[in-house]
Amino acid sequence: MPLLFLFPHLTNPQKTYTIYSMENFRKAYVRTYGCKQNFADSEKITGLLLTLGYIAVKTPEAADLIIFNTCAVRENAEQRVFGNVGALKKLKEDKPELTIILCGCMTQQEHAAELFKAKFPFLDAILGTNIIASLPEIIKSAESKTQKGAKVHIAEAGGSLDEDVKPLREGEFSANVPIMNGCDNFCTYCVVPLVRGREVSRTAENIVAEVKSLIAENRKDILLLGQNVNSYGKGTASGFTELLRELDNIDGEFIINYMTSHPKDCKKELIDFIAESRNISRHLHLPVQSGSNRILKLMNRGYTREQYIELAEYAKRKIPEISLTTDILVGFPGETYEDFKDTLDLIREVSFDSAYTFIYSKREGTAAADFDAPASAEEKSAWFQELLDVQGKISERSYERYTGKTLRVLCLGEGRSDPKLLTGKSKQGIIVDFSAGAGSAELRGKFVDIKVNKALPWALKGEII
Numbered sequence: 001m002p003l004l005f006l007f008p009h010l011t012n013p014q015k016t017y018t019i020y021s022m023e024n025f026r027k028a029y030v031r032t033y034g035c036k037q038n039f040a041d042s043e044k045i046t047g048l049l050l051t052l053g054y055i056a057v058k059t060p061e062a063a064d065l066i067i068f069n070t071c072a073v074r075e076n077a078e079q080r081v082f083g084n085v086g087a088l089k090k091l092k093e094d095k096p097e098l099t100i101i102l103c104g105c106m107t108q109q110e111h112a113a114e115l116f117k118a119k120f121p122f123l124d125a126i127l128g129t130n131i132i133a134s135l136p137e138i139i140k141s142a143e144s145k146t147q148k149g150a151k152v153h154i155a156e157a158g159g160s161l162d163e164d165v166k167p168l169r170e171g172e173f174s175a176n177v178p179i180m181n182g183c184d185n186f187c188t189y190c191v192v193p194l195v196r197g198r199e200v201s202r203t204a205e206n207i208v209a210e211v212k213s214l215i216a217e218n219r220k221d222i223l224l225l226g227q228n229v230n231s232y233g234k235g236t237a238s239g240f241t242e243l244l245r246e247l248d249n250i251d252g253e254f255i256i257n258y259m260t261s262h263p264k265d266c267k268k269e270l271i272d273f274i275a276e277s278r279n280i281s282r283h284l285h286l287p288v289q290s291g292s293n294r295i296l297k298l299m300n301r302g303y304t305r306e307q308y309i310e311l312a313e314y315a316k317r318k319i320p321e322i323s324l325t326t327d328i329l330v331g332f333p334g335e336t337y338e339d340f341k342d343t344l345d346l347i348r349e350v351s352f353d354s355a356y357t358f359i360y361s362k363r364e365g366t367a368a369a370d371f372d373a374p375a376s377a378e379e380k381s382a383w384f385q386e387l388l389d390v391q392g393k394i395s396e397r398s399y400e401r402y403t404g405k406t407l408r409v410l411c412l413g414e415g416r417s418d419p420k421l422l423t424g425k426s427k428q429g430i431i432v433d434f435s436a437g438a439g440s441a442e443l444r445g446k447f448v449d450i451k452v453n454k455a456l457p458w459a460l461k462g463e464i465i
């Protein structure tokens with residue numbers, strides 16, 4: 001196999017690389033919890049590990065080094081991490097030379113880091129979110145096993161963009177591209193600003209250069225990532241719309257997706273630009289969180305339900321083929337059934353294709369952690385079930401509006417369940433299964449026009465034209 005297949009990120013002709021033989025490599029297992037931003041961070045960690053002489057393996061049992069990149073957004077994510085870390089105890093007993101490191105949003109919080117340290121003395125190091133620069137040194141010292149028990153190294157959150165580290169990307173045709181880090185919004189339920197720090201943006205020049213090189217590698221499904229992409233470039237001349245304009249102008253056909261948008265910062269000018277763009281995704285993920293003005297205010301979201309609905313209607317009018325999705329939070333402190341009914345009314349009115357729904361969980365250090373009168377656990381779960389039922393019925397039929405239409409689809413390969421079909425992703429971010437006839441193997445990684453003839457609850461079916 002040519003070396004470049006093995007080391008796709010070692011392509012700078014100006015640099016000298018050390019190429020290890022397979023026996024020199026140590027094996028690393030990186031497990032990621034949480035959002036896409038965290039997955040993108042892990043791709044950087046794996047890229048860095050490769051330059052340190054590690055290859056990635058798929059199970060913790062096969063590894064010499066295990067890194068868990070954790071998430072703090074909800075309690076259930078944290079519990080999962082606790083359970084999975086506990087399960088490593090036996091592995092470490094059987095293989096004492098194994099090195100185990102925790103990092104990410106959960107361990108950025110001092111109370112969580114200390115709890116891990118006390119509960120799991122077999123850990124070697126505990127780091128936070130800002131780790132790339134210090135990781136080589138920490139791995140070296142952890143591997144020397146000169147001390148017993150985990151050492152906690154938590155740097156201040158935020159500020160790092162790690163431009164010099166090339167991620168090792170998963171996925172053949174897709175790529176995550178972080179455009180910023182951190183968040184300045186302070187929604188009262190959210191721990192992210194506390195663990196990722198204040199917002200910092202990459203330069204448009206670096207982002208455009210990276211996207212160009214990804215497209216040259218045949219990666220045509222690009223996802224720009226930021227906690228609030230609409231405030232990209234704050235304090236500089238180039239805002240998010242300008243960035244999208246530059247990316248849209250790159251030669252070729254591709255899809256530029258982006259998440260997450262914030263309704264208070266998502267301007268009509270951005271929607272107007274997307275409507276006329278060639279390569280910007282027709283999927284808008286616009287988290288509403290609640291349909292009650294009282295709760296939106298308590299959440300410090302910075303918009304009203306009326307403003308949200310107007311924006312969503314504007315997007316649908318300007319981009320008729322758009323797919324709208326959202327996030328909804330149930331059981332925020334002080335929420336009543338009346339407030340919750342406002343949320344149900346809103347989702348019926350806007351008619352989202354799908355919604356990510358969450359039961360509120362209290363996060364230490366956030367403003368809402370001190371708010372009174374949380375609904376009972378039974379109430380919250382009854383409302384949550386009602387929300388799932390209402391949204392489920394909307395989602396079940398919402399793709400029917402695409403039947404009879406022709407969609408541009410990036411072919412990703414063989415069908416999901418039926419090998420006679422191919423599968424792909426439309427410019428709305430919708431999975432499309434289609435029949436293509438002879439020569440279909442050559443379509444992987446290419447765009448095709450698909451006439452939709454059937455809408456399923458979470459996908460479309462059609463045929464190539």
Ligand code: 5AD
Pocket residue numbers: 073074189190191287289327328329358359360361362363
């Ligand atoms: N509890 C439950 N869900 C939360 N989210 C953010 N913070 C919390 C919390 N404390 C949800 C929001 C956000 C999504 C990524 O996670 O809906 O949009």
Ligand code: SF4
Pocket residue numbers: 033034035036037038070071072073105191192195196
């Ligand atoms: Fe992502 Fe937020 Fe979880 Fe951190 S806390 S991994 S930013 S969802």
